[in-house]
Amino acid sequence: MKKKALYLLKENIFCYLDYGQSKYQFEYFRIAIALFSLFNFGAFLYDYEVFVSPDGIINWEVTQASSFWFDPHPARLANWLNMSHETFNFFAISLYVGSLVLLALGIFTRVSSLLAFFFFLVFSLSLYPFLYGVDLYQSVFLLFLTIFPSGYALSLAPKKSDDKILNQQKIAVRGIQIYLALTYFSAGFGKFNMDSWFNGEFLYLSLSDPTYQLLPFTYNVHYGFYVFSGVLVVFIEMFYFILVLIPYVRTVLIIAIVGMHLFIALFMGLVPFGVLLLMVNLVIWYPLILTDLKKIFKIYKRYELAI
Amino acid sequence: MNLRYRMFVIVFFAFQVLTIFKLLPSRWPLTSYYSEVFTQVIFTVSKMNHLYNFFTDPQKVGGYGYVSNHIYMLKKEGDSIIKKDVSSQGSIKKMVSPVNYARINNLQVLAVKDTLLYSAVVRSQALFFMRKYQYPLMYVEVMNHECKANRTQTRLTKSEKVEKVYTNYLTLN
Numbered sequence: 001m002k003k004k005a006l007y008l009l010k011e012n013i014f015c016y017l018d019y020g021q022s023k024y025q026f027e028y029f030r031i032a033i034a035l036f037s038l039f040n041f042g043a044f045l046y047d048y049e050v051f052v053s054p055d056g057i058i059n060w061e062v063t064q065a066s067s068f069w070f071d072p073h074p075a076r077l078a079n080w081l082n083m084s085h086e087t088f089n090f091f092a093i094s095l096y097v098g099s100l101v102l103l104a105l106g107i108f109t110r111v112s113s114l115l116a117f118f119f120f121l122v123f124s125l126s127l128y129p130f131l132y133g134v135d136l137y138q139s140v141f142l143l144f145l146t147i148f149p150s151g152y153a154l155s156l157a158p159k160k161s162d163d164k165i166l167n168q169q170k171i172a173v174r175g176i177q178i179y180l181a182l183t184y185f186s187a188g189f190g191k192f193n194m195d196s197w198f199n200g201e202f203l204y205l206s207l208s209d210p211t212y213q214l215l216p217f218t219y220n221v222h223y224g225f226y227v228f229s230g231v232l233v234v235f236i237e238m239f240y241f242i243l244v245l246i247p248y249v250r251t252v253l254i255i256a257i258v259g260m261h262l263f264i265a266l267f268m269g270l271v272p273f274g275v276l277l278l279m280v281n282l283v284i285w286y287p288l289i290l291t292d293l294k295k296i297f298k299i300y301k302r303y304e305l306a307i
Numbered sequence: 308m309n310l311r312y313r314m315f316v317i318v319f320f321a322f323q324v325l326t327i328f329k330l331l332p333s334r335w336p337l338t339s340y341y342s343e344v345f346t347q348v349i350f351t352v353s354k355m356n357h358l359y360n361f362f363t364d365p366q367k368v369g370g371y372g373y374v375s376n377h378i379y380m381l382k383k384e385g386d387s388i389i390k391k392d393v394s395s396q397g398s399i400k401k402m403v404s405p406v407n408y409a410r411i412n413n414l415q416v417l418a419v420k421d422t423l424l425y426s427a428v429v430r431s432q433a434l435f436f437m438r439k440y441q442y443p444l445m446y447v448e449v450m451n452h453e454c455k456a457n458r459t460q461t462r463l464t465k466s467e468k469v470e471k472v473y474t475n476y477l478t479l480n
Contacts, residue, residue: 012317013316013317013320014313014316043404043406043407044407046404046406046407047402047403047404047407049439050402050403050407050411050435051403051407051410055434055435055438056435057402057411057414057431057432057435058414058428058431058432059431059434059435061431062424062427062428062430062431065427066424066427068344068347070344070347070348071351121351121352129413129414129417129424129428130407130410130411130413130414131410131413132409132410132413136354139354140353140354143352143353143354147312147315148312164309167309168309168312171309171312171313171316172312172316174316175316175319175320178316178320179319179320179323182320182323182324182327185327186327189327196371199456200456200463201371201455201456201463202371204456204463204465205371205454205456205465206371208465209371209373210375210396210397210398211373211374211375211376211396211397211398211400211412211415212398212400212408212409212412213408214405214408220462222461222462223458223461223462223463224461226463268409269405269408269409269412270409271405271406271409272406273409
């Protein structure tokens with residue numbers, strides 16, 4: 001007992017590092033984040049004229065004026081390199097997309113993750129009036145990919161990953177697991193302080209907000225639906241960090257979280273946000289979910305044999 | 308080596324927890340100019356001073372609001388004024404693909420959140436629309452909608468208090 005307490009004290013958030021982790025989980029995470037980043041930036045590029053062009057709906061002069069002198073704003077970098085804004089934009093887009101493709105393929109992952117993170121920062125300075133929570137998450141996930149080793153086994157040019165590398169990757173996965181739990185807690189805590197999340201008002205009004213909804217939620221449902229959904233969202237966000245540790249309950253939790261993010265993507269129009277959180281939840285917790293599902297399947301088989 | 312990685316994670320989360328409980332200032336009162344720059348760089352790179360309360364606005368406890376935007380381009384042809392509506396349902400979202408609706412919606416919210424930035428943004432918008440549609444004049448009207456949900460038996464209905472927060476005519480001249 002004393003030994004266990006000492007171990008928990010010494011290892012703190014890194015105790016039982018193997019629990020709920022699979023061998024190449026951080027590499028799956030790398031692939032998921034690289035693919036998501038391509039999708040997210042691809043959506044910006046699809047509306048290039050509005051968002052990414054130097055003469056877009058918010059031109060570079062405006063965003064540069066509100067940046068610090070040391071920020072790597074694209075206009076500042078273009079002037080520094082003595083390039084036209086359009087030429088620099090073309091090179092920056094090519095390098096950002098190229099680095100993300102390399103990152104997804106697991107080639108030169110340290111360099112490609114650094115480049116991807118740098119160009120993400122560059123573009124986020126010119127696109128910042130359009131950014132919201134999803135970009136914050138993406139930035140942190142890319143930061144984790146620059147710090148930790150991520151390209152070994154699941155790569156077009158595979159290298160041998162030893163126990164040391166695998167341990168470092170496990171630290172990264174544990175970090176992301178805690179990060180998710182913290183951010184959900186923070187979001188849930190914020191909602192907990194708002195009465196409108198408990199009487200269904202906030203959910204009802206945000207679903208009927210015409211300015212950003214993707215699919216209109218026009219169903220004239222009972223008000224209890226909004227009350228129940230609001231309370232459920234606050235509950236699962238606030239207690240995510242506990243629920244995710246309880247066998248079987250965590251499977252239900254992840255299904256609920258996936259449902260919530262699908263709902264956000266479809267009816268609140270926050271498609272990249274919904275897609276990223278859905279992907280990350282699945283990649284970060286899949287070993288635990290698979291363990292649960294295998295056990296459920298075994299119990300079902302035993303029950304079937306018995307009858 | 309593992310220790311360094313562990314230290315990174317621990318320091319990162321220490322700052323996250325401080326941020327959540329609002330114990331971390333957005334800027335530290337450092338006397339040295341370069342140490343302030345250093346802090347800003349660290350915060351920019353790590354996003355350690357950001358809150359994660361999406362879909363919540365503690366300033367509006369118990370209420371919900373949104374901002375709508377109506378933009379018209381105007382030009383004179385002969386004796387008549389031609390008007391082109393570039394907004395739809397109180398948003399300029401029809402300018403972009405559905406996946407980017409929420410991003411473009413951020414712009415109009417600036418009118419009530421950061422008026423200084425919004426005045427620069429609206430001028431940039433005007434330049435963009437004038438160049439795109441070849442109209443010399445843009446009219447913009449931003450409305451703030453304070454919403455309330457009312458319960459009638461088993462259903463909820465919405466009532467809104469609409470207030471004009473910004474209106475302007477913009478031209479190149």
